[in-house]
Amino acid sequence: MASNLKSVCRYFSTSSRLLKKPNIQKPRVPWTERRILNAVSTPILPPDERPLPIRCCDEMNAKIAARETELSQAYKAFRKKQIVKMFTENKMVAICHIVPMIPRDAFSVRAKIMAAQINLCFANKKFVREYLEESKYRNLEPYIASDTVYVVSPDNKVAQLLAVLRKTPELQLLGGLVEDTIMSKEMMINFSKMPPIEVLQGELLTILTSSIATTSHLLSTQQEQLSYNLSQLTQRGVEASVETNNDEHKDIEVKET
Amino acid sequence: MAFAIRKATTYLIKRMHLRPVRRVKFTFDPYMKNAVSIRDVASTLHMPDILETNQGTLLKFDIKSDRSEPQMDVEFNDGHKLIFKTGHLTQLEILDYLYELVDEKDPKKSEGPEIATKSSKIGKMKGKKK
Numbered sequence: 001m002a003s004n005l006k007s008v009c010r011y012f013s014t015s016s017r018l019l020k021k022p023n024i025q026k027p028r029v030p031w032t033e034r035r036i037l038n039a040v041s042t043p044i045l046p047p048d049e050r051p052l053p054i055r056c057c058d059e060m061n062a063k064i065a066a067r068e069t070e071l072s073q074a075y076k077a078f079r080k081k082q083i084v085k086m087f088t089e090n091k092m093v094a095i096c097h098i099v100p101m102i103p104r105d106a107f108s109v110r111a112k113i114m115a116a117q118i119n120l121c122f123a124n125k126k127f128v129r130e131y132l133e134e135s136k137y138r139n140l141e142p143y144i145a146s147d148t149v150y151v152v153s154p155d156n157k158v159a160q161l162l163a164v165l166r167k168t169p170e171l172q173l174l175g176g177l178v179e180d181t182i183m184s185k186e187m188m189i190n191f192s193k194m195p196p197i198e199v200l201q202g203e204l205l206t207i208l209t210s211s212i213a214t215t216s217h218l219l220s221t222q223q224e225q226l227s228y229n230l231s232q233l234t235q236r237g238v239e240a241s242v243e244t245n246n247d248e249h250k251d252i253e254v255k256e257t
Numbered sequence: 258m259a260f261a262i263r264k265a266t267t268y269l270i271k272r273m274h275l276r277p278v279r280r281v282k283f284t285f286d287p288y289m290k291n292a293v294s295i296r297d298v299a300s301t302l303h304m305p306d307i308l309e310t311n312q313g314t315l316l317k318f319d320i321k322s323d324r325s326e327p328q329m330d331v332e333f334n335d336g337h338k339l340i341f342k343t344g345h346l347t348q349l350e351i352l353d354y355l356y357e358l359v360d361e362k363d364p365k366k367s368e369g370p371e372i373a374t375k376s377s378k379i380g381k382m383k384g385k386k387k
Contacts, residue, residue, distance in 0.1 A: 097287070097296060097318075099303035142288050146296035172318045174287040184288065184322035 080127050087137065087177070090152040094161055094176035094188070095140070098149040101170055109170050116164045118157055121150040139182050143174050151176075159192040262349055269352045270301055274310035277362035279334050284319040285327035295327040295341075297348040298355075331355065333362055 030038070048055055087093060101109070113120050125144055132141050149171065151161060158178060165173050175184045178191060194200070275281075283299045285292040301307070302316060329341040329351070339358065343351055360366070 097299070099300055100305065101303075102305050142290055145287075145293040147300050169318075172320060174320060175322075185320050186322040 076127070079124060080131065083123050083127055083131050086121055086123065086150060086152055087131070087135070090154055091156050092151075092153045092158060092161070092176065092178050094151040094158075094178075095143045095174050096149050096151055096165070097172040097174055098147050099170050099172075100147070105170065109168050112164055112168055113151060116157070116160045118151055118153045118161055118164065121152055123150060137177060137182065140175075140177065143176075148174075158188055162189065162192050262347075266349050266352065269349070269356050270304070270307075272360075273301070273307050273352065273356055274359060274363070275302070275307060275314045276311050276364055277333050277335070277359060278311060278314050278331060280315045280317070280330075280332040282317045282319060282330040283327075284321065284325070284330070286321045286323060286325050288322070289324060289327065289344075291344045292327045294346055294348045294351060295329055295343045298329065298343070298351045301348070301352065331358075333358075335362065337362075 029035075110120055125148065128144050129141060132138055132144065151165075151171070153161070156179060162173070165171055173185050173188065175182070176188060177183070178188065183191065281302060283295055285295050287296070299316070299318070308314070308316075327343045329343055331339040331341070333339070341351055341354070
């Protein structure tokens with residue numbers, strides 16, 4: 001009975017005065033030798049030079065660490081894995097600023113994006129930053145602030161993305177990652193205006209072949225000219241010799257007559 | 258964010274309104290690290306509760322890629338224009354300055370609070386029944 005009462009009292013009361021008197025006695029001052037021993041044995045630690053916010057958060061961090069369970073850790077690992085997957089498996093990862101909206105609007109925005117066969121991903125800023133710090137996309141870090149959302153696609157669909165985002169003012173394009181290249185908004189717009197890669201490769205091929213043709217032409221023209229001149233010269237020489245022979249024959253005939 | 262700052266920010270967000278505001282334009286380069294505060298403020302002003310206070314307000318984004326400083330242009334209904342250069346300001350500071358001005362120009366400020374009389378209450382009840 002007494003134990004029950006004790007537990008109930010402990011549950012409902014904020015002080016322990018109901019059961020016993022509080023001990024307000026000051027601790028006794030230890031004798032001199034003991035005090036000397038205490039003074040000598042207390043360690044002299046170097047001053048804590050960490051910034052104040054970190055020093056103050058020590059206790060809080062310890063509490064958070066104690067609160068973490070296996071399940072929560074597994075969930076965090078899963079989320080991190082998803083972020084890695086998002087950046088590695090997709091060719092296009094556009095980072096957008098999202099404004100708060102009512103669920104109905106959010107649904108319509110998602111529907112518009114899904115209609116263009118592009119996916120909308122949400123990720124924890126902290127986890128994304130952790131991943132980016134270690135990866136080669138470290139320069140994407142400034143974009144990851146405030147409310148960000150990721151529009152991803154396994155193929156390069158920048159033009160479709162821009163067409164969709166033009167109709168959705170709730171999402172503002174900031175920049176992104178297209179085919180392993182970090183791009184700003186302006187760069188993405190310019191990229192979308194470019195023709196497909198096959199056409200560009202064809203153009204490059206024509207430019208390369210034309211340059212080769214011109215160089216070969218420039219190299220060979222002088223030789224051709226020289227050979228032409230020489231052939232002309234030899235022809236003239238032959239003609240001249242033939243003419244002189246003819247003249248000699250004529251002279252001989254005249255003399256004979 | 259420190260607890261006190263968070264509390265002050267929520268206090269301002271709860272009281273914020275856009276009644277005297279005609280247009281707000283957010284200009285920033287997201288690649289700059291000092292653009293975080295303006296992005297936070299943009300998110301705050303887009304909150305449905307704040308937008309409902311004046312549905313005629315135009316909120317516009319101008320995202321640049323030229324390393325320009327973040328800037329917030331506010332145009333009031335009386336033609337007064339306000340420019341916030343938010344490079345060195347926090348979200349709380351911007352909201353604080355904005356709330357001060359918005360509250361000063363509030364058209365509802367001169368009006369007294371609605372007095373809840375017995376008849377008005379009954380009227381409301383009847384309206385609900387229908």
